[in-house]
Amino acid sequence: MSKSQDPIENIVQHIQNKSVIKQQTYKHLLEAFGQIKEQASSLVSQINERTQNVDKDVTVVMEEISSTEFHVKVAGDLLVFLLHTNIVTFDNEHAIVNSRQIEEDANRRYFGQIMVYNFMSDSVKYNRLNDPGYLVARLLINYENHFFVEGEGQLNFLFKNISDHQITPLDLDVIIKLSITEAAQSDLITPPFQDIKYISLNQKMEKDHHLGAGEKIGFKMSYQDENPTY
Numbered sequence: 001m002s003k004s005q006d007p008i009e010n011i012v013q014h015i016q017n018k019s020v021i022k023q024q025t026y027k028h029l030l031e032a033f034g035q036i037k038e039q040a041s042s043l044v045s046q047i048n049e050r051t052q053n054v055d056k057d058v059t060v061v062m063e064e065i066s067s068t069e070f071h072v073k074v075a076g077d078l079l080v081f082l083l084h085t086n087i088v089t090f091d092n093e094h095a096i097v098n099s100r101q102i103e104e105d106a107n108r109r110y111f112g113q114i115m116v117y118n119f120m121s122d123s124v125k126y127n128r129l130n131d132p133g134y135l136v137a138r139l140l141i142n143y144e145n146h147f148f149v150e151g152e153g154q155l156n157f158l159f160k161n162i163s164d165h166q167i168t169p170l171d172l173d174v175i176i177k178l179s180i181t182e183a184a185q186s187d188l189i190t191p192p193f194q195d196i197k198y199i200s201l202n203q204k205m206e207k208d209h210h211l212g213a214g215e216k217i218g219f220k221m222s223y224q225d226e227n228p229t230y
Contacts (some may be wrong), residue, residue: 021107022087024143028111028167032141033083034041036172037064040072040081043176047074078121080133084113096148101162107139108162111140116151117185134186136179141167149175152182 003119025085044062051060066069068083090097102109116137123131137151145166149159159171 004172018110021110025087025110025112026085026142027140028141028145029083029114032139032145032147032167032172033068033081033114034170036081036176037070039169039173040070040176042174044072048065072180073121074180074184076121076122077180078119079136079183080115080117080119081181082115082117084115087112092164096162099162101146108142108144109148111142114139115142116179118186136182139175139176147171151179153185154178155182 041062042059059073060075062070064071068085072079072081075104079112082230087110089111092098092198093167096102096220097109115135116139117133118136119133120131122128123133137149137155139147141147142162146163147159148162149168151154155175158174158178163171164222
């Protein structure tokens with residue numbers, strides 16, 4: 001039996017080929033995340049220059065948490081940028097999998113992803129561990145450095161298809177600005193009166209900062225956020 005007919009050799013080649021694709025994807029992802037951090041830092045500086053006469057307690061700051069996470073605080077909103085270290089794909093029912101680009105090259109279906117979550121800044125300040133964060137956008141990049149975005153508002157349709165070009169600083173700038181805009185434009189809605197009418201002493205003692213806290217509106221994603229990880 002020749003190597004081309006050897007099932008074990010075919011398996012080995014398949015694993016090797018997929019590993020190369022995933023490594024290339026991850027390199028592009030790291031590069032994009034680094035650019036996002038640089039551009040977010042520049043954007044924060046620009047915003048601060050234009051808001052010098054605003055209330056000094058209204059702050060816009062950036063904080064690097066780790067090599068895969070940084071935060072941008074814009075007044076009462078905290079945007080958490082996360083690089084996911086696994087390369088993912090979608091189930092066969094997802095529109096992207098059935099796109100022209102992936103039909104032409106199945107290796108294009110593997111993506112690295114960068115997530116942008118919106119938390120209330122007070123959730124972190126007061127350590128309210130049960131407060132939710134909302135996914136504003138996720139940027140997905142493949143081994144060719146082509147991309148698409150799933151997200152809220154304009155992010156839901158501007159980049160909904162895999163790009164025909166490699167991701168550019170201009171693309172990243174638009175994604176960052178729209179993510180911050182979506183977070184800033186969503187308001188807190190207070191819970192119904194009946195939902196917080198009764199509390200336990202334990203709630204009062206342990207979660208007094210959380211009582212009556214609102215929840216963000218406008219964050220129902222237009223896709224199913226369930227992806228297998230490889």
